[in-house]
Amino acid sequence: MSDPITSAPQHLPTRIADVGGIPIHRAIPQRALRKVGAWCFLDHAGPADPAPPGMQVGPHPHIGLQTFTWMIRGEVLHRDSLGSEQIIRPGQVNLMTAGRGIAHSEESQQPWHIHATQLWIALPDSHRFCEPRFQHYPELPQTRVGDFDATVLAGEALGLTSPAEVHSPLMGVDLHAADLGKGAKAVMPLRTNFEHAVLVLSGSVSVNGEALPLEQLLYIPQGADSVEFTCVAGSRLIVIGGEPMDEAIIIWWNFVARTSQEVHEARDQWEACLRGENDENSRFGNPVASTLAPTHAPSLDGMSLRASK
Template sequence: MSNREAQRFETVCVSETSDGPVHELVEGRDVPISKTNLVNRTLPHRDRRMVGAWCFVDTYGPDAVITMPGMRVPAHPHIGLQTVSWLLEGTIEHRDSLGSHQMVQPGELNLMTAGHGIAHSEESPQERPPRLHGAQLWVALPEHARHVEPRFEHVVDLPRLRLGDVTVTVIVGELAGEASPARVHSPLVGADLDVAGPAQVPLQVDFEHAVVVTSGQVEVDGELLRPGRLLYLGTGRDRLHVTSASGGRCLLLGGEPFDEEILMWWNFVGRTHEEIVEARERWMGELAGGFAGEQVRFGAVPGFTGAPLAAPALPTSRLRPRGRR
């Protein structure tokens, strides 16, 4: 998914984590990603930039995509991150410059590792279910992995377990002794919780965690959450109490506090002003040159019909560090 916010400012995230449990509500904001599609963005936020290596959280829907055009995010580039696509309802058609072509279905994981550079598109297919509902998340790659070769993984057989009245799907990382086969590059966890009643969810005590509700209502740490809010929980917890009176779904996100500064601008996760400028110039150069020649970094997206997204203009001032809070 592409960052289409009108005000495209750089974000430098630093590891200013709380030492121990906290209870911090983050209000999401509605962001247009196309003329017909809105998402709710809870990360990055002015008050909370990251949770572990998780640096971007968009939720969307449920949208009636039979009577609407559906999702259509044209080809666009990424560096320095992994995209995690997770659906509750509907279908999304993924294409990328590696030649991958995959239909994303509910309960299945699409994990794209950008590394030093990749381009992809996401859209609702012509033949599709009547509703679309899901989440797109980014994981910042640590220094040792951020220049790796790009790759794409589609994982159907994810581990599922029952904890009390909660059905847990481990999307990435490890939870309660179950590990996702998806390849990540820093200690983290991402899990879908289908909450029908009370449960105690075990947590890794040295991770920081957060919860964002995707459907219905879920009570987390005594707080009744609805979609559009993220509850940051800090570190130092070995378990979390969740429940729901009428049923709900949420994402549990966590990870080892990320100890590197990262600079986010548009669809790029880098470290310096010069790196962001160079990535933008390369993408715009490829657009102008038709993705031909030896200097292709991102590449064309085979099968996508339509113009790729042009990068927004850089700010007139130098991209500079900003605090996490």
């Protein structure tokens, strides 16, 4: 187990998980780092060229969060209980606000390859019971930082503002080193009141003169006003940050809650939906129009759920 976060930058290992048949690196949450600002989950999928049918994630529920998908390579079809149906393509973001409750599915499209990051944003107490919503962003603001092409995914950064509708002070930036036939370098300004994290998505990258392996996350606590990147051409990384979120949360399965009771109630309501006991007032809405089998919730028997910061 990792030691708790200190006031100095810290390298933290990711762990391997499986999502819809695709191996991914899960960087957040982990024991040493529950969240970065309101970002409470970070998966890196691929780059991978799986056998058909690629990634297949059947209908499953969410509460209390926003899912944020940044597509780098491949295409994925999103369907949800609001009736949304949207293919996300490279360079685009899908933002799903679960609020009081939503369900969705995700299915790779031919030719099945995939490279993406999926993040969760913990909704603040003021918004966590809001009505669910789905938004697709085909275009995002772009600029240059040193030798890197920069895309502002969320919040404000580099003098630009993402159109993605979020409810906490945060930022997310994708940096891609242009293929100049040489290495790339950049100094990126940071907000000193934000904590940040850096994850390499491809290539070979050094941060502030120290190599950052693909399988590690670099956590940068509040106080840093800039960060320096050097890398080989074609490398890619994501930088996220935000004001520390002081609200204690529970992350269990696909839910972000504040109390154990909330988790139990949401789980029971989802399982009732799968038994056909859904009604028009169900928090998870109409059945998702997917041919994939829905996912049952894990058992909570014997589990003790506690909120933590």
